[in-house]
Amino acid sequence: AQxxxxxxxxxSVSEGxxxxxxxNYSSSYSPSLFWYVQHPNKGLQLLxxxxxxxxxxxxxxxxxxxxxxSETSFHLTKPSAHMSDAAEYFCVVSDPGNQAGTxxxxxxxxxxxxxx
Amino acid sequence: xxxxxxxxxxxxTQMGQEVILRCVPISNHxxxxxYRQILGQKVEFLVSFYNNEISExxxxxxxxxxxxxxxxxxxxxxxxxxxxxxxxxxxxASRVGGASFYEQYFGPGTRLTVT
Numbered sequence: 757a758q759x760x761x762x763x764x765x766x767x768s769v770s771e772g773x774x775x776x777x778x779x780n781y782s783s784s785y786s787p788s789l790f791w792y793v794q795h796p797n798k799g800l801q802l803l804x805x806x807x808x809x810x811x812x813x814x815x816x817x818x819x820x821x822x823x824x825x826s827e828t829s830f831h832l833t834k835p836s837a838h839m840s841d842a843a844e845y846f847c848v849v850s851d852p853g854n855q856a857g858t859x860x861x862x863x864x865x866x867x868x869x870x871x872x
Numbered sequence: 873x874x875x876x877x878x879x880x881x882x883x884x885t886q887m888g889q890e891v892i893l894r895c896v897p898i899s900n901h902x903x904x905x906x907y908r909q910i911l912g913q914k915v916e917f918l919v920s921f922y923n924n925e926i927s928e929x930x931x932x933x934x935x936x937x938x939x940x941x942x943x944x945x946x947x948x949x950x951x952x953x954x955x956x957x958x959x960x961x962x963x964x965a966s967r968v969g970g971a972s973f974y975e976q977y978f979g980p981g982t983r984l985t986v987t
Binding site: 787788790792797798799800801802805807808846850858859860861862863864865 | 876903905907913914915916917920928930963965967970971972973975976977978979980981
């Protein structure tokens with residue numbers, strides 16, 4: 757069975773400092789992995805995705821993530837935080853074996869706070 | 873940019889009542905999903921729908937739940953007799969293809985409050 761563990765429920769950074777949101781996954785297959793962001797009272801927006809191409813994936817708003825199979829990790833990083841990055845971030849895994857359904861499995865989320 | 877829309881944004885209902893949550897997926901998408909997020913908990917998969925039938929459902933999706941695509945544009949989730957524990961944010965999602973590398977596009981959610 758697939759699962760996702762987000763190692764931090766809350767991360768606080770200062771504006772202009774690096775962001776690291778940690779995610780470990782468990783999957784029997786070569787997974788597809790995603791990071792979604794949820795701003796208050798908004799829907800879930802895709803930041804980036806890994807689908808067995810390049811292991812370093814670049815997303816929107818300066819975010820990137822590196823797939824490390826040996827560590828079963830997919831950590832999200834950004835070199836310099838902006839106030840607008842404050843939101844809830846979800847690491848998500850998808851089973852490539854079931855094409856018709858392909859449910860997403862979500863982590864519990866990490867709340868990112870950015871202070872000025 | 874096309875987006876998934878959901879109505880209503882907030883629904884309050886009494887325990888035992890039926891509710892219908894509505895979603896309009898992106899027009900060329902073929903796969904549709906419902907997820908829910910109980911306050912303070914993770915987002916959970918409920919059901920996926922393709923070619924006018926359920927393709928996968930979770931343990932949460934019991935006989936109280938049903939989905940329908942009544943008119944080729946709307947995608948609905950019905951809860952037949954709501955319980956207090958059904959209070960949650962419900963998200964609809966759609967994707968153009970079924971393979972896992974296709975992104976699922978999410979709507980803004982419907983907050984359901986059962987009193």
